[in-house]
Amino acid sequence: MPTIKVESQLQYDVRQPTNMLFKIAAAQTDRQQVRNTQLTIDPEITIETLEVGLEGNTMQRVSVQPCQLTLHYEAEVDAVAQPTDPGNIPQTNVGNLPTEVLPYLNPSRYCESDLLGRFAFEEFGQMQPGLLRVQAICDWVNEHLDYTPGSTGVTTTAADVVLQRTGVCRDYAHLAIALCRGIGVPARYVSGYAAELQPPDFHGFMEAYLGDQWYFFDPTKLASVGGLVRIATGRDAADVAFATITGDAGLTSKMVSAVFL
Amino acid sequence: MPTIKVESQLQYDVRQPTNMLFKIAAAQTDRQQVRNTQLTIDPEITIETLEVGLEGNTMQRVSVQPCQLTLHYEAEVDAVAQPTDPGNIPQTNVGNLPTEVLPYLNPSRYCESDLLGRFAFEEFGQMQPGLLRVQAICDWVNEHLDYTPGSTGVTTTAADVVLQRTGVCRDYAHLAIALCRGIGVPARYVSGYAAELQPPDFHGFMEAYLGDQWYFFDPTKLASVGGLVRIATGRDAADVAFATITGDAGLTSKMVSAVFL
């Protein structure tokens, strides 16, 4: 069981009274034990910690007056790595999927599985269903996209990416998610830390529901799956922004770190 | 408290073993008491009824062999009508919204509030926040769209509609939802029955979160809010299709009815 030290620090120039939602803390789940958490804010104001959904994710919410704000988070995470060679875990028939998994078959803002379904089916429909097919989708995404920072923006979608063939981690994940949903595999977006990611930053990856559980995949192949730490889970990146600002605050500094202990 | 008799009957030509998910039953909520439910299927097969989410919605799931399938649903619903003149319920600050409401601020597949935010803010940002502003959005949608069956399809989005200015009930709802989210009001899609809708059919409308609760709005103005009966709730129409088919089955007949008793 690897232990990963995660840390992030965000600084903002807050120019008006502003509400801020942060998704930067590692989720406490069956697969992630989070220890020695330190969350500090300067100036000292009340941080409200909210439980989000059923997956153990948390979110921090603050109301801030104009100031120079610094938020620092660190923790140690014992991660139960998923099996490195689970074999071809079968695809679960839609008739047997748990209710709470079903929404992850639906198209979402950045993962238009309704538009990409025929493409997915044509490209991957003939392969044997299961985990290896999801892996094949991730391999395809990895081979057909160029990792190009700046080539996409916050409104770029999977349908954009499948044409333009460039993107960053969120685009890789969005495309793989859309293709999975297109062949009937529930898939969702995970934001997190990634041990030894170069350059260090928050990371975006995906998980697919196979057999009776979720499995992580990183279509960028920039990080080892064993070093992924979940922060937040959503239908796509729309749900997991590390900060949601209502008011007027500019990010002036961002530091992210994740290392194996 | 009006009572509404709702009824629907769907017939399918099932050509292969097929999984079907139905969202046609009225939700049991604080605001809707559902009585005298009858759900019949011919041929007689096991219907699995699933609870969905936290809002009292249910879903029916069946696995069907090739056949001519008929599903019939009826019930009586005592609906607690929302106040007819609630006044200008205030918009709730994002810092005070319940956690489970927050996702309804995010853009979704057919409600691209990220794309429409500036437009929403420019058009409605100067008005006083609250229920009357949401009503003004619905009025704007109603005035600027032409109700034109066939002018849009299942992949049409709010951004499409705001340009082409035509649509049906789902398009009206999508656009109003996207504009609400764009000005910071949580909004979501509701499928349901609508008493005395002409022609009778399933209906799509929306609700917005104001003060500390959700309020129905029907931007099409084709039905009175007092006659709306919730079936399912979602981020947009992607979540609430009345039937989701995995396999091969064609709808051969659809009958929907909703009348005040």
Added chain:
Amino acid sequence: MPTIKVESQLQYDVRQPTNMLFKIAAAQTDRQQVRNTQLTIDPEITIETLEVGLEGNTMQRVSVQPCQLTLHYEAEVDAVAQPTDPGNIPQTNVGNLPTEVLPYLNPSRYCESDLLGRFAFEEFGQMQPGLLRVQAICDWVNEHLDYTPGSTGVTTTAADVVLQRTGVCRDYAHLAIALCRGIGVPARYVSGYAAELQPPDFHGFMEAYLGDQWYFFDPTKLASVGGLVRIATGRDAADVAFATITGDAGLTSKMVSAVFL
């Protein structure tokens, strides 16, 4: 040299004073000799025939008062069929293309070669340049799309089609054009008659510039290239609508015919 008898008849319910532009007459070019043309209109009004561009195309323009309008066109066309087996005519370097051909490398409304360039290059960039590569593009389009009337509309683009994988003749042509431009081959849209097309209708196909001339291709493979008769030429279907109506007139009947004599 095959001779093709072409004929079309359009009827309109003209409800207000209306301007109408028709592109239904076979073009007079080096490769098409048009004989025995008959153009009649009922009621008898003045038809203005306009020369369009440099390619021998003509257009008919009328100003009509409210009436039941019938326009009838027929002609015999001696078509110089392009070589049935021209071999691999080479792709012309952009440095040697005639000036008037250059615009057909640019993206257009329904052929977004800027969006599809990377895809085109990835899929076809490794093949030997020339006519056979253009043929390979047309083959790819033919294999990957399903010909499905009603699946697309007048605003559907090549980028839509490459995802949804269905379309009609204009969509096939748009996608092939966009892919050709994406690999540096000038390509344009041609509307016309197609001998023995089933069901008879106006047809949309494409031509690509190779060596020092334009060659016809029909990605739908619904008609033989030897039976294609050019009406109008454009960057895409936006330029060649068979009728452009300004006013209020509804098409009530359309008859099209093309047969080898």
Added chain:
Amino acid sequence: MPTIKVESQLQYDVRQPTNMLFKIAAAQTDRQQVRNTQLTIDPEITIETLEVGLEGNTMQRVSVQPCQLTLHYEAEVDAVAQPTDPGNIPQTNVGNLPTEVLPYLNPSRYCESDLLGRFAFEEFGQMQPGLLRVQAICDWVNEHLDYTPGSTGVTTTAADVVLQRTGVCRDYAHLAIALCRGIGVPARYVSGYAAELQPPDFHGFMEAYLGDQWYFFDPTKLASVGGLVRIATGRDAADVAFATITGDAGLTSKMVSAVFL
């Protein structure tokens, strides 16, 4: 008649044999007399000057071996300014438009007048047709967009811009063009020099066909119409890129200047 001194210098790192098309020279037209042209290239290679279309535009074409390339252009332009207060030049009925003007009513890659037609008609359809209505469109574009460098890219279209409400000169022009076409006014894109533009750069603006001629409009209002110098004319920016590179060459320096003499 103002005289404008225009000048531009482009430097490229050419890494492979490359074809380059340049559209940087002022067009010679009835309204622009170009004198004292100097066009130099270093290293000295043959420059092919091509006439483009019917509007007096020229284009330079070169085939370049790997090198550091510098292209310098300068000229003096006597511009016949269009009337500063022409009054409300009437909109020309489509039945009376010259043939060569008609294509500028069609939608193009970045000006989707087919998508924006209803919006244009709703917003501007009730105004009196003519030059003042075109000016009202330009005013609307100017008021509703924020000039924000970096907010848009080379594939951004008028439909994107009308939603996101930000852009640069090409986006302003595209939106105004699409809206003009939407109400039946032929409109096209013009690239050029603009005297005293701050910061100095190539500029993108538009012209609309009214009465029996084309009139310049600059929806950005960053330059006076009297100081606009036409380089190239097209359906939209797709047709008038100042440089089109086929091969491998990176722009390392760009200098543009335009001043009243």
